[in-house]
Amino acid sequence: MRQAIRAAILAGMALAGTMSAADTDTTYRILEFSDLDGWAADDHSAALSVFLETCGDLDEPDWRSLCAVARETEDAKDFFELFFRPVQISDGRDGLFTGYFEPELDGSLTPTPRYRYPIYRMPPEAAETRPWLDRREILSTDVMQDRGLEIAWVDDPVELFFLQVQGSGRIRLADGRHLRVGYGGANGHPYRSIGKELIRRGTFDPHQVSAQVIKNWVRSNPFDGEDLLFHNPSYVFFREVSEVPAERGPLGAMNRSITTMRSIAVDPAYTPLGAPVWIEKAGAEPLHRLMIAQDTGSAIKGAQRADIFFGTGDAAGRRAGEIMDPGRLVVLLPIQRAYALLPESVL
Incomplete structure (x- = not known):
């Protein structure tokens, strides 16, 4: 039965174009599943459930066929091993993992002396x-005032800045309700890291910088801290996200909820959105796990670059802020799609 399903899928697969690499130095290496450290011990069923969240939105015939089989499969590990091949995509840069999260801020639907941002x-x-206009011009003039553009007001401008960095979050209202906001656009200026600026100024060494360290420094130095936030000219606007229940994860780049510790943000120039990705993250807390590429980020650039979604709230934020670890990503691609990436000389 498994062989019959596999034959049917392979027969129906169309090579709907190969991935467009960001540069000509990109290389592809097909691995065996036995090359993936920790593969056999992972919870493949958990990864399959997350894969099913977004696979129905993939347009190419091979992905659509695999999604249909995934909905009927009884053995998640067999499914991935039968219909995919692990492909290590390299662009000459070392692997780097960071973490992100969904902030949760205290706020109000009306302005008050406490909630005024x-x-x-x-x-x-x-x-x-x-x-x-850049960030300084938006916040230092009255260009936004008296236009009814406010979604809500929060009590902490530093947390609001980091809400913009993350691109989505939840606002915790006084009556216990939650309001979720998502990315609604930006002012078109490039993002500049205030952490890198603190390092450049000699305020901190690279190993000292984390989101919490930056927040503490800005709050302890209110005038210089405000100027530091203006160093990043990019300004993110939001929209209310009412279609996602509060208990589910925020919307990712595929407009579906992402899942704590199973969704990652990638560079779609190298990794197709919706694809399973095996990660081997080193560092103080190594993580070897099958994830699903369901999000993107302005700072996530490169074939071996990924941002791990740690969940919602302060605890998730603290964990995410501590991650800046080496490792490798291996993308799981449909079989024919994987082999189509190899040069003819190795086929």
Whole structure:
């Protein structure tokens, strides 16, 4: 039966184009599943459940066929081993894993003396003019005032800055309800890391910098801290996300909820969104696990670059902020798609 299903899938697979690499130095190496350290011990059923969250949105015939089989499979490990091949994609840069999370801020639907920092929708002119005003100009002038662009107000401008860095979050209201906001656009200016700026200034050494360290420094140095936040000219606007229940994860780049410790953000120039990705993260807490590429990020660039989703809230934020570890990514691709990436000389 398994052989019959496999033959049917392979017969129906169309090579709907290969991935477009970001540069000509990209190399592809097909591995065996036995080359994946820890593969046999992983919870493949958990990974399959996350794969099913987004595979129905994939357009190519081979992915659609695999998604149909995934919905009927009884053995998740067999499914991945039968229909995929592990492909290590390299662009000459070392592997790097970081973490991200969904912030949860205290807020209000109306401004008060405590809640006085607005979360804004995107004004029409910001979408029409690229780039639009930078962060300093947006926050230091009255360009946003009295226009009804506020979604909610929060009590901490530093947490609001990091909400913009993450791109989505939840607002915890006083009556116990939650309001979820998602990325609604940006002003078109490039993102600049304030952590790197603190290192450049000699304030901290590279190994000392984390999100919590930056937050503490900004709060302890209010005038210099505000100026540091202005170092990043990029400004993110939001939209209310009402279609996702509060208990589920935020929407990723595929417009579906992402899953704690099973979803990653990748560079789609190398890794197709929706693809399973085996990660081998080193560091203080090694992690070898099958993840699903369901998100992207402005700082996530390169074939061996990934951001691990750690969940929602302060605890998740602390864990995510501690991650900056080496390792490797191995993308699981449909069989014919994987072999199509190899040069003819090795076929």
